[in-house]
Amino acid sequence: MKIWFQLMASETRSPGFIAAVQEQLKACVSPSTTVVVRGTTHGAYADQYRLLFHYDEREIIANGLRAQQDGFDVFALGNSLDPGVVALREVLDIPVVVQMEVSCAVACMTGEKFGVVATNAKAEPRYREIVHGYGLADRLAGVDSVRFDYLPRIHEAFTDPEVAAAVVEAYRESARRLAVRGADVVIGGGVHTTLAAHAGLREVDSVIIQDTYVLLARFAETAGAIHQQTGHWTSRRGLYASPPAEVLARAAEMYDIPFLVTDTAHEPASGR
Template structure:
């Protein structure tokens, strides 16, 4: 099978991250799975919902491109899942979001989950996600460190900077665990990959999830189930598929307008 892995960073702005991500993906995919990383040129100096909105439009277009180029599944490798529902509505191949996949898997590891994101400006976005996924009783807390997206990229390749990020993460995670959270999620693909270097990572007994292998394995499973049974998303509500001419109009419209 062939999977499109959509990063919200491009190689020019995140070469060390992409190199580590490539190695990580190669180590976790099943034999016979080809996974291609595709990027978006980010505004990586500022975390904000409007940046997510701009990236979401590119993601939706890229999901259509992926299907047309013969990919079997599309992964949004970005915890905020911007464009996830809309992408599912325009293609028939499975579309998986890292945030949704991580939160749903966390429900199998403990009763209450907490998220530690890289910047407090993401906190409202995460609460919207939690509500949309129907998980308000299961994902009960969101705390934040104090990084911009581009800053945390600098931690790759440095044990000292990894330790700094780990300590900042744990400083926000410990109060969540003290309040009853029993599973922890780093709120982003970049910190997830950074912490993948920490085997069996826990904070005061609470496991820290790496959502990258989770979303990849769910994508592989979704492709296999589709081949076996024809299983796909519902077309009755959120994922009603628009007519082809509407999709073409969206694809043809100038970016950013």
């Protein structure tokens, strides 16, 4: 099985982060599974602002289209802000699985209330919005952050041990604040989740600290196996209904979108 694991981080500015996630996931998936961790051109510069997030989101959608064309079995979105998930599920036949959605579902199995640790305060409202969209507002104890406003600084943790230690300590303190608010499980949304896993931070004051990327990679394997076995994954009714083939063909021409049109024609409101 081949999994395309998509991060938002820039492949040129944040090679340490991408390499660390690649190593982390290689150690957790089945021997027969190949995980390819990819970043973006400019991402993780200031993605807490919707303007910059929008342009990185477009590249992630293009990468999802490419992943299917290149024969990957699953497209795993290792970004907790849900970039392009609905658009990708509308057009991809392979499963599209998302970090935040998987983490929230697992948190509901492992605790009564969960908290989310963002990278900075500006991103906190977006996480509340996402969790509300999942219909899990009653399970959310709160959202906090490790308070790194300048994202390139947190990525220095992969080359500077002092920064790494500061990030892990900030994560620990954020988890404690969320524990006071009633969280039993904490979900990390960003670079700090890999740094915490590397440092062995698994629990704070009896609160479970999720290893979110490992969870996503293992769930991606499950999704791929189910799709291979049954031929089904994404419903083609309602939210994820596919555009008709003629609309896709016209859109590919209008917007110059590589890989939008494949040999498999999508029919509106059909099942898989």
